[in-house]
Amino acid sequence: xxxxxxxxxxxxxxxxxxxxxxxxxxxxxxxxxxxxxxxxxxxxxxxxxxxxxxxxxxxxxxxxxxxxxxxxxxxxxxxxxxxxxxxxxxxxxxxxxxxxxxxxxxxxxxxxxxxxxxxxxxxxxxxxxxxxxxxxxxxxxxxxxxxxxxxxxxxxxxxxxxxxxxxxxxxxxxxxxxxxxxxxxxxxxxxxxxxxxxxxxxxxxxxxxxxxxxxxxxxxxxxxxxxxxxxxxxxxxxxxxxxxxxxxxxxxxxxxxxxxxxxxxxxxxxxxxxxxxxxxxxxxxxxxxxxxxxxxxxxxxxxxxxxxxxxxxxxxxxxxxxxxxxxxxxxxxxxxxxxxxxxxxxxxxxxxxxxxxxxxxxxxxxxxxxxxxxxxxxxxxxxxxxxxxxxxxxxxxxxxxxxxxxxxxxxxxxxxxxxxxxxxxxxxxxxxxxxxxxxxxxxxxxxxxxxxxxxxxxxxxxxxxxxxxxxxxxxxxxxxxxxxxxxxxxxxxxxxxxxxxxxxxxxxxxxxxxxxxxxxxxxxxxxxxxxxxxxxxxxxxxxxxxxxxxxxxxxxxxxxxxxxx
Numbered sequence: 001x002x003x004x005x006x007x008x009x010x011x012x013x014x015x016x017x018x019x020x021x022x023x024x025x026x027x028x029x030x031x032x033x034x035x036x037x038x039x040x041x042x043x044x045x046x047x048x049x050x051x052x053x054x055x056x057x058x059x060x061x062x063x064x065x066x067x068x069x070x071x072x073x074x075x076x077x078x079x080x081x082x083x084x085x086x087x088x089x090x091x092x093x094x095x096x097x098x099x100x101x102x103x104x105x106x107x108x109x110x111x112x113x114x115x116x117x118x119x120x121x122x123x124x125x126x127x128x129x130x131x132x133x134x135x136x137x138x139x140x141x142x143x144x145x146x147x148x149x150x151x152x153x154x155x156x157x158x159x160x161x162x163x164x165x166x167x168x169x170x171x172x173x174x175x176x177x178x179x180x181x182x183x184x185x186x187x188x189x190x191x192x193x194x195x196x197x198x199x200x201x202x203x204x205x206x207x208x209x210x211x212x213x214x215x216x217x218x219x220x221x222x223x224x225x226x227x228x229x230x231x232x233x234x235x236x237x238x239x240x241x242x243x244x245x246x247x248x249x250x251x252x253x254x255x256x257x258x259x260x261x262x263x264x265x266x267x268x269x270x271x272x273x274x275x276x277x278x279x280x281x282x283x284x285x286x287x288x289x290x291x292x293x294x295x296x297x298x299x300x301x302x303x304x305x306x307x308x309x310x311x312x313x314x315x316x317x318x319x320x321x322x323x324x325x326x327x328x329x330x331x332x333x334x335x336x337x338x339x340x341x342x343x344x345x346x347x348x349x350x351x352x353x354x355x356x357x358x359x360x361x362x363x364x365x366x367x368x369x370x371x372x373x374x375x376x377x378x379x380x381x382x383x384x385x386x387x388x389x390x391x392x393x394x395x396x397x398x399x400x401x402x403x404x405x406x407x408x409x410x411x412x413x414x415x416x417x418x419x420x421x422x423x424x425x426x427x428x429x430x431x432x433x434x435x436x437x438x439x440x441x442x443x444x445x446x447x448x449x450x451x452x453x454x455x456x457x458x459x460x461x462x463x464x465x466x467x468x469x470x471x472x473x474x475x476x477x478x479x480x481x482x483x484x485x486x487x488x489x490x491x492x493x494x495x496x497x498x499x500x501x502x503x504x505x506x507x508x509x510x511x512x513x514x515x516x517x518x519x520x521x522x523x524x525x526x527x528x529x530x531x532x533x534x535x536x537x538x539x540x541x542x543x544x545x546x547x548x549x550x551x552x553x554x555x556x557x558x559x560x561x562x563x564x565x
Contacts, residue, residue, distance in 0.1 A: 002063065002157045002173035009069045012219055012294045013249040014134050016066045021155025024179040031181035033059045034350040036170060037189055038158050038196060041068060042133065043318030043335035044189030045140035049087035050343025052149035053464060054494070054539065056350050059181075060150060061172060063157035067141065070295040071132035071217050073332035074247055079419035079446060080336045081125040082541075086463045089139040090125070096135055096248055099126035103228035112402035115228070122450050122525065124457045130226060130247050132217075133332070161186065161196055161314065168313045185350060186314045187342070194320035200311060204323065206304035206374045212258045214267050214298055216277060219250050220291035232399055236279035239392065244280075251294060254280060264298040301325040305370035309338075309363040317342055322370040330373055337420060338366050344539035348563075353492040357564045361426050365444075369420040421445040422542060429536070429545035429558040439527030440535075441543045447535075450522045452515055458522065461513055462541060465494025466562070469535040470511070470550070471528045473502040477510035480552035488559050494539070502531075538562060 008016040024031075035051060035058035037044050044060060051058050076084075076093070084090040103115035117127040144150045159178065160171035168186040172179055188196040229244040240257035247253055254277055258267050266272060273296055281287050305322040309315060318335035342362050348354035422428070422444030434443050441448055450458040468485065470477055477497060485495050499511035500522050508514050517523060526535060534550040536558050537543055545558035 001175065001177055002155065003175055004063060004065045004155045004157075006065060009066060011134075012292055013251060014132065016134070017138075018065050019154040021065060021175050022153035023174055023176050025176060031179065032183075033057075033181060034184045035059070035187065035346060036061065036168070036181065036183035036185070037187040039189035039191060039318075039320070040064075040137065040141065040144075040152070041189060041191060041318065041335075042073065042136055042140060042332050043339050044187070045137065045144055046083065046087055046336055046339040047187055047189060047317060047343055048144055048150050048152075049140065049147065050339055051347045051350075052147050053087065054344050054347035055149070056347035057149040058151075059183075060144065060152045061156040061158060061170075062152070062154050065154050067134050067137035070215075070297060071134065071247060071251070071253065073133045073136075074130050074245060074253060075333075076129050076131065076136070077333045077418075078123060078125045078127050080333045081129065082446075082449070082459055083336045083340045085124075085459065086340070086541075087140075088143050089136070092139045093129065093131055093136060094125070097129040097131035098226045098246055098248055099129045100226040100228070101127050102225075103230070105230045105232065107232045107399050107402060110403060112399075122448070122457070122521070124449060124451075124459065128228075130245055132247055132249075132251070135248075158190070158195065161199060163312045163314065166313065184313065185346060187346070188314060188316045188320045189318045190320050192319040192323050194316070196314065197306070197316065197320055200314065202306055202311065202316075204304035204306055206302070208300065208302045208304065211260075212262075212264060212267075212298055212300050213255050214258060214273070214276075214296060216254045216256075216273055216296040217247070217251050217294040218254060218277060218291045219294060220252055220281075220286075220289060221250065222246075222252060222286060222289070231280075231283070233396070234280070234283055236276070236283060242280055256280065258298075267298060268296055303374040305367060305374060307367060309366055310359050315342065315346070315359065315362075317366075321366070322373075324370075324373055334370070334373060337369065340540045341366055348493065351492065354563055355565055361564075365420075365422045365425055368422070368424070372420065419446045425542075425544070426564070427538065427544050427562045429554070429561050431554055431557050432545040433548040434546055436548055437527040437546060440525065440546065442546075443543060445543050447537060447541050447543065448525045450517075450525050452517070452521070458515070459541070461498065461515065462496075462537065463539070465496055465539050466559075467537040467541075468495065468497050468555075469500055469526075469537065470497060471500045471502075471517075471523060471526075471533045472508065472531050474531065475505070475508060477508060478552075479510075481550065481555060482510040484552050484555045484559070487556075488563075491563075493563065536562070 008018055037048050037060045040062040048058050048060050081090050101118050104111050105113040119126050144152050157173045159173045162169045168183045170181050226246045231242040243255040245253040302323040309321050317338040324330040345358045345362050349356055425444045428443040485497055488495050496512045499508040499514045500517045501514050504516045504518050505514055532549040534547050536545040544562045
C-alpha cells in the first residue's frame with residue numbers, strides 16, 4: 001500500500017502545499033481512459049495541457065502529494081516560454097522570474113568570454129529566465145486543475161504496466177490499496193529514474209561521464225546582476241568548474257564539481273558544503289557574507305537517449321526518454337519541446353482524427369533532436385568536466401591561452417539549448433517553395449515572432465491547430481483555398497486561416513484573423529516578396545510548408561503530408 005510523504009517539504013523560501021490523494025473508493029465507475037500520463041514534472045504537466053488544448057481529455061498520475069523538492073531546473077529559454085505561453089502559464093513565470101541575456105566565463109579572476117544573446121525588438125520574451133522548478137510546477141498544476149479535460153490524481157503510484165491488444169493495463173497503488181485502469185495510450189513522463197522504462201527493459205544509448213557536481217541553493221544578498229557565472233580552475237577547487245546563477249526570492253544556485261573519487265554523501269555533509277561555499281564567496285570578494293542553505297543535491301553528467309520514444313501504446317517524453325547534462329540548460333527545455341511535439345499528435349490520434357502513424361514522426365523528430373543534443377552536450381561536458389588526461393590537457397591549454405588570446409574565448413561557449421528544426425521530418429511538404437525563400441523559417445523550424453504593436457506579437461495569435469499564414473493586400477482569400485481548409489476542418493482538424501495584410505484591413509473575406517502588417521515587419525522576417533505567399537504551421541507551430549504563391553492543389557498536398565493516413 002503506497003504511503004506518500006504527507007508533510008510539507010522543507011524550504012526557507014517556498015511553501016509547499018500537500019494535496020489530498022485520489023482514492024478509487026471515492027470515484028466509482030469504469031477506469032477506461034483514452035490517455036494516461038505518468039508524472040507531474042514540468043514535462044508531464046505541459047503534455048497534459050497540450051493534449052487538452054487540442055480538445056482531448058486525459059488523466060495524470062502522480063505518486064507524491066506535492067510538487068518536486070528543490071529548485072532543480074531553474075533556467076528556461078525563450079522557446080520554452082513560447083511553449084508555456086500556449087498552455088497559459090508564461091505570464092506567471094514572467095512576473096516571478098528573473099530574465100537575463102549574458103553569460104560570463106572567468107579564469108584566474110579574469111573574464112575570458114562573455115556570451116551575449118540579446119533580446120530583439122520582435123521577441124516577446126528574453127533569451128533566458130530564471131525560476132525555481134517548484135514555482136513552475138505550481139503554476140502548471142493550477143492550470144491543470146482549472147482545465148475540465150484533465151484529471152490529476154495525487155498519491156497514485158504506477159506499480160505495473162502491461163500492454164494487451166490496443167490498450168495498456170496499469171496497476172496503480174494508493175494509500176488505500178491498488179486499483180487497475182485501462183488506457184488507450186500511456187505517456188511515461190516519470191523522470192530520469194523512469195520505473196516504466198525499467199520495467200519495459202528499455203536501454204538508452206549515449207555516454208555517462210564520471211564527473212559529479214553538487215547543486216546548492218543558498219539564500220544570500222549579493223550585489224551581482226542576473227547573469228550566468230562560470231569559474232574555471234578556481235584556486236579552491238583546482239582543475240574543476242563552478243557555476244553560479246541568481247534565482248528569485250534572494251536565492252543563489254552554486255554548482256561545483258567534486259574532485260575525482262569523492263563520495264557524494266560526504267560531499268553533502270553540512271561541514272563540507274559550508275567550507276566550499278565559503279571558499280567560493282571568498283574567491284569572488286564576498287567572504288564573510290552571511291548565507292543560509294535551502295537545498296542541495298549531487299548529480300552526474302549524462303548524455304543518453306532512447307533510440308525510439310514510441311513502444312506500442314507506451315510513449316516516452318522528457319527525462320524518461322533522454323537524460324542530458326544541465327550545461328546549456330538542456331533538460332527541461334528539451335522536455336518542453338517533447339511535450340509540444342507529442343501533444344497535438346496524440347490528441348488527434350486519440351480522437352480518431354489521425355492514424356497512429358503520426359506518432360512515429362514524434363519519435364523520429366525528437367530522437368533526432370536528442371541525438372544532436374547528446375553530441376553538443378558531450379562537447380560542453382568534456383570542457384566543463386574533462387573525462388581523461390588528454391581532454392584535461394586540451395582544456396587547460398585553452399584556459400591558459402584565453403588570458404592573452406581573445407580568439408580562444410568562444411571555445412568556452414556552453415552551446416545553449418535551442419529550438420530544433422525538423423528539416424527531414426516526414427510531415428514536411430515536398431512540393432512547396434521551401435528552397436526558393438531567401439529568409440524566414442524553413443522546413444521544420446519554429447516560427448519567428450513578430451511585433452505588430454507594443455504588446456501584440458505574432459505568436460500571441462497562433463496555436464490550437466494548424467495555422468495558415470496568408471500574405472495579401474486584397475480583400476478576400478481565394479475560394480479554392482477556403483475550400484481546402486473547410487475540407488480539413490470537416491475531418492475534425494482545427495485550422496485557422498490568418499491573413500497577414502499589407503494594409504490596415506479590419507476584415508478579409510475567408511480569414512479567421514487579420515493581422516496588420518502595413519509596416520512590412522512580418523513580410524521581412526518571413527522572406528515574403530509578393531501577395532499570395534503563405535506558410536503552413538503545424539499545431540506545434542513548426543513550419544511544414546511555405547510557398548511563394550499558394551494554390552489549392554499544393555495546399556491539399558501539404559495537409560496530406562502533415563496528416564499521414
